[in-house]
Amino acid sequence: xxxxxxGLLGIxxxxxxxxxxxxxxxxxxxxxxxxxxxxxxxSRRNVALAREIVGDAAQVVADPREIIANxxxxxxxxxxxxxxxxxxxxxxxxxxxxHVVTANKALLAVxxxxxxxxxxxxxxxxxxxxxxxxxxxxxxxxxxxxxANRIEWLAxxxxxxxxxxxxxxxxxxxxxxxxxxxxxxxGYAESDPTFDIEGVDAAHKATIMSAIAFGIxxxxxxxxxxxxxxxxxxxxxxxxxxxxxxxxxxxxxxRSDVAGGGIELRVHPTLIPTQRLIANVEGxxxxxxxxxxxVGTTLYYGKGAGAEPTASAVIADLVDIxxxxxxxxxxxxxxxxxxxxxxxxxxxxPMAQVLTSFYLRLRVADEAGVxxxxxxxxxxxxxxxxxxxxxxxxxxxxxxxxxxLTHETQEGRMNTALAQMQALPTVLAPIxxxxxxxxx
Numbered sequence: 001x002x003x004x005x006x007g008l009l010g011i012x013x014x015x016x017x018x019x020x021x022x023x024x025x026x027x028x029x030x031x032x033x034x035x036x037x038x039x040x041x042x043s044r045r046n047v048a049l050a051r052e053i054v055g056d057a058a059q060v061v062a063d064p065r066e067i068i069a070n071x072x073x074x075x076x077x078x079x080x081x082x083x084x085x086x087x088x089x090x091x092x093x094x095x096x097x098x099h100v101v102t103a104n105k106a107l108l109a110v111x112x113x114x115x116x117x118x119x120x121x122x123x124x125x126x127x128x129x130x131x132x133x134x135x136x137x138x139x140x141x142x143x144x145x146x147x148a149n150r151i152e153w154l155a156x157x158x159x160x161x162x163x164x165x166x167x168x169x170x171x172x173x174x175x176x177x178x179x180x181x182x183x184x185x186x187g188y189a190e191s192d193p194t195f196d197i198e199g200v201d202a203a204h205k206a207t208i209m210s211a212i213a214f215g216i217x218x219x220x221x222x223x224x225x226x227x228x229x230x231x232x233x234x235x236x237x238x239x240x241x242x243x244x245x246x247x248x249x250x251x252x253x254x255r256s257d258v259a260g261g262g263i264e265l266r267v268h269p270t271l272i273p274t275q276r277l278i279a280n281v282e283g284x285x286x287x288x289x290x291x292x293x294x295v296g297t298t299l300y301y302g303k304g305a306g307a308e309p310t311a312s313a314v315i316a317d318l319v320d321i322x323x324x325x326x327x328x329x330x331x332x333x334x335x336x337x338x339x340x341x342x343x344x345x346x347x348x349x350p351m352a353q354v355l356t357s358f359y360l361r362l363r364v365a366d367e368a369g370v371x372x373x374x375x376x377x378x379x380x381x382x383x384x385x386x387x388x389x390x391x392x393x394x395x396x397x398x399x400x401x402x403x404x405l406t407h408e409t410q411e412g413r414m415n416t417a418l419a420q421m422q423a424l425p426t427v428l429a430p431i432x433x434x435x436x437x438x439x440x
Contacts, residue, residue, distance in 0.1 A: 001034065001035040002035070003035055003036030003037065003038045004033075004035060004036065004037045004038070004074050004075060004318070004321075004322045004325065005038055005040045005041075005072050005073050005074050005075075006037060006038060006039045006040065006041075006073070006074070006075045006076075006077060006318065007039075007040070007041040007042075007043075007067035007068070007070065007073040007075070007076050007077065007098075008039050008041070008042045008043070008058075008067075008077045008079065009043050009064040009067065009076060009077065009078050009079060009080055009089060010043070010044065010064075010078070010079035010080040010081070011042050011043075011044050011050050011053055011054070011079070012044075012079065013306075013307045014079050014103055014130070014307060014310045014311060014314065015042070015044075015053075015077075015079045016053045016307060017306075017307030017308045017310060017311035018039075018077065018079070018310075018311040018314045018315060019039055019042070019053060019054060019057075019058075020307075020308075020311070021308055021311045021312065021315060022037060022039060022311075022315055022318075023057070025315075029315065029319060032319055033318075033319045033322040033323060034322070034323060035322060037315075037318050037319070037322055039054075039057075039058050039077075040058050040059065040072070040073070041058055041059045041060075041061065041066075041067045041070060041073060042054055042058045042059070042060050042061070042067075043060070043061050043062065043063065043064040043066070043067055044060065044062070045062055047060050047061070047062050064080070064089055065089070065092065068089065068092050068093050068096055068098065069096070073098060074098065074099065074325065075098060075099045075100070075101060075318060075321055076089075076090075076093040076098050076099070076100050076101070077100075077101045077102070077314060077318070078090055078093075078100060078101070078102040078103075078104060078107075079102075079103055079104075079314075080104075081104055081106070082104075082106065082107070083106055083107050083110050083111060086102075086104055086107050087107055087111050087115075090102065090107065090115055090126075091114075091115065091118055094115070094118045094119050094122050094124055094126070095118070095122065097122055097123075097124060098124060099124045099125045099126070099127070099321045099325075100119070100124070100125070100126045100127070101126075101127045101128070101130075101314055101317040101318060101321065102126070102127075102128050102130075102131060103128070103130035103131050103310055103313070103314060104128075104131060105128075105131040105132060105201070105204040105205050105208060106201075106204050108128055108131055108204075108208055108218060109203070109204035109205075109207040109208055109218055109220040110204075110218075110220050110221075112208070112211070112217075112218035113217050113218055116335045116336065119335065120329075120335075120340060123329035124329075125320075125321050125324065125332060125335075126335055127317030127318075127320060127321055128208070128317070129313040129314075129316055129317050130310045130311075130313035130314045130317065131205070131208060132158065132205040132208055132209060133156070133158050133205065133286045133288060133300070133302070133304045134160075134286060134302070134303050134304040134305045134306060134309045134310045134313065135302050135303050135304075135306075135308075135309030135310060135312045135313055136286055136287075136288065136300050136301065136302040136303075136304065136313075137300070137313065137316065138156075138209065138288050138300050139208075139209075139212065140316070141290070141298070141300060142154075142209060142212045142213055142290070142337065143212050143333060143334075143336075143337040144333060144337075146290065146292055146295065146298075147337070148294055148295075149292035149293055149294045149295055150292065150293045150294075151213040151214065151254070151290060151291070151292045152253070152254055152291045152292060152293065153251070153252065153253035153254065153290075153291045154209055154210075154213055154251070154252050154253075154288060154289065154290045154291070155249050155250070155251045155252075155270075155278070155288070155289050155437065155439055156202075156205070156206065156209070156249065156250045156251075156286070156287065156288035156289070157247050157248065157249065157278060157281050157285075157286055157287050157288075158201075158202050158205045158206065158250050158286055158288065158304060159196055159199075159201050159202040159205075159248060159286075159304070160188065160283075160284035160285065160286060160303075160304045160305050161183060161188050161189045161190075161193060161196040161197070161201075161284070162196055162197060162199075162202070162227070162228050162248040163247065163248065163281065163282070163283065163284060163285065163286070164183055164188045164189075164283050164284045165179045165180060165183055165188075165189075165197070165228065166228060166231075166236070166246060166247060166248065166269075167282040167283055168182065168183075169231075169233055169236050170236050170240065170245065170246075171282075173233060173237070174233065175232070175233050176228065176229060176231060176232075176233070180193065180197065188284055196227075197227045197228055197229050198225070198226075198227035198229060199225045199226055199227040199228075199248060199267040199268065200225060200227075202248060202249075202250045202267045203220060203223045203225045203250065203267040204220060205250060206223065206250030206251070206252055206265060206266075206267055207219060207220040207223055207265065209250070209252060209288070210252035210263060210265050211336045212336050212337045213252060213254075213290075213337075214252070214254055214263055214344075214346065215336065215337065215338035215342060215343050215344050216263060216343065216344060216345070216346055216348075217343065217345075218336075219265070219348055222265060222348035223265045223266065223267065223348070224265065224266040224267065224268070224351045224354075225266075225267050225268075226267065226268035226269065227248070227269075228248055228269055231246065231269050232432070234361070234394075234401075235359070235361060235432055235434065238361065238389065238391070238401070238403050239271050239359065239434075240274075241389065242271075242359075242387060242389060242403070242405060243273060243274055243275075244271040244272060244273055244274060244279075244359075244436065245271070245272055245274055245279040245280075246269050246270065246271055246272075246434065247269070247270055247272055247278070247279065247281070248267065248268070248269055248270070249267070249268070249269075249270040249272070249437065250266075250267045251264060251265075251266050251267070251270070251437070252264065252265050254346075255349065255355070258349065258353060260346075260347070261346050261347075262346060262347050262348070262349040262353065263346055263347070263348050263349060264348075264349055264354050264355075265348050265349075266351065266354065268434075268435055269434055269435075270434070270435050270436065270437050271359050271434055271435070271436040271437070272436075272437060272438075272439060273438060273439075276289075276439050277289075277299055277301075278299065278439065281301065284303075284304070284305065285301065285302065285303060285304065286301070286302065286303070286304030286305075287299060287300065287301040287302075288300045289439060351411050352410070352411055352412035352415065353410065353411070353412065354410070354411045355408050355409070355410055355411075356408060356409075356411065356435045356436065356437060357386065357405065357406050357407055357408050357409070357435070357436040357437070357438070358404075358405070358406045358409070358414055358433060358434070358435060358436060359403070359404075359405055359432075359433070359434040359435070359436050360402075360403070360404040360405075360406070360418075360431060360432065360433055361401060361402070361403050361404075361431070361432040362374065362401070362402045362403075362404070362421065362427055362429075362431050362432075363393060363399060363400075363401060363402075363427070363428045363429035364399070364400055364401075364402050364426050364427055364428060365398060365399065365400075365425075365426040365428060366397075366398050366399055366400045367398075367426065370402070370424075370426045371388070371390075371402065373424060373426070374402070374404070374421055374424070377417050377420050377421050378404075378406070378417055380417075381409075381413045381414075381416060381417040382409065382413065383406050383407075383409045383413060383414060383417055384406060384407040384409070385404060385405070385406055385407070386405040386406055386407050387404070387405040388402070388403070388404055388405075389402075389403040389404075390402055390403070391403070399428060405436065406436075414433070418431055418433060
């Protein structure tokens with residue numbers, strides 16, 4: 001059978017990995033797909049550099065639109081990144097009747113609704129396993145493997161850069177700025193790490209997973225996003241003493257206790273009990289926990305980035321499309337797991353309505369009655385205390401660090417209580433507030 005012909009837009013780290021893995025494992029891939037899959041055209045502005053990678057195995061062009069216009073190309077792989085040119089090229093490829101594979105989580109989190117609608121109209125597929133958690137097949141698990149289940153929640157370490165930084169801060173007792181410089185030196189962090197350390201990258205991925213898990217549109221603009229740049233080594237140390245580790249989690253949770261239902265969609269540093277498997281995911285690795293009604297709890301773990309792990313996911317998408325290339329579009333797996341007419345508009349809840357537990361650290365005057373007043377304020381807002389830890393402050397005498405863990409409460413209540421506690425004259429510094437999830 002004639003081989004499927006692929007056009008590769010962008011041949012950087014992931015693109016070169018895709019080219020090399022596809023060539024190296026061609027026999028196995030052909031055996032699984034039922035026909036060959038060949039990258040026959042590649043685009044990159046630096047044509048000479050691209051030719052060094054592909055040699056004579058593929059035609060190299062500077063203009064990606066030449067690939068889209070080529071009638072012999074069946075599938076476009078978009079590895080350019082960003083939301084500007086990438087969006088234009090993906091929509092043009094769809095309009096030309098070509099299937100698309102992309103690793104671009106930002107593009108899908110922001111423009112996914114438009115792109116999937118265009119693909120349905122043209123009867124083509126948009127595959128994006130590589131957009132979330134690199135080589136971990138979490139999209140396939142959510143979209144196909146857990147089809148029989150009602151998914152209740154998912155929580156993921158889905159950014160390797162931040163997980164490496166947090167792991168180093170915990171194991172070596174270093175501050176954030178020091179570890180960030182080391183991460184940049186080792187290549188784990190970009191020269192401009194903003195998207196990673198401020199949680200944006202993780203929020204893109206959590207947005208995509210929430211859409212598949214709950215049958216809702218992609219709604220990145222409604223996600224709550226916090227990063228780790230303000231996290232202090234002191235809090236990592238205290239969390240450890242209390243039996244917790246801090247990870248940057250992307251969380252999506254179905255809530256049926258609010259009128260009409262709702263979805264929590266949030267990214268922030270989170271305390272997790274050390275006995276949970278996900279709390280022990282270290283370095284640049286990724287992991288996602290999914291809680292579903294029939295199967296219970298499942299954990300997906302592996303490399304979330306890198307040339308060949310991500311290439312593995314790109315090629316898996318190429319194989320899927322090759323298998324379904326001639327299938328009736330109405331009988332393919334829907335992009336977001338649910339049939340278009342079965343998608344729902346369950347709202348993303350504002351953070352004030354989120355239910356979670358909290359870690360609080362207060363720098364207070366070391367005098368009688370301080371703890372009593374603070375616990376009274378929490379009680380007045382129906383916030384129950386789980387544990388209290390008091391440690392001598394490093395800032396000097398007559399001050400102490402008061403660490404409080406709470407039971408689950410509504411975030412809006414905690415915001416009001418925090419404002420009252422912060423106004424106390426015996427509270428000597430801004431209160432540190434982190435969220436805590438048992439993931440039980």
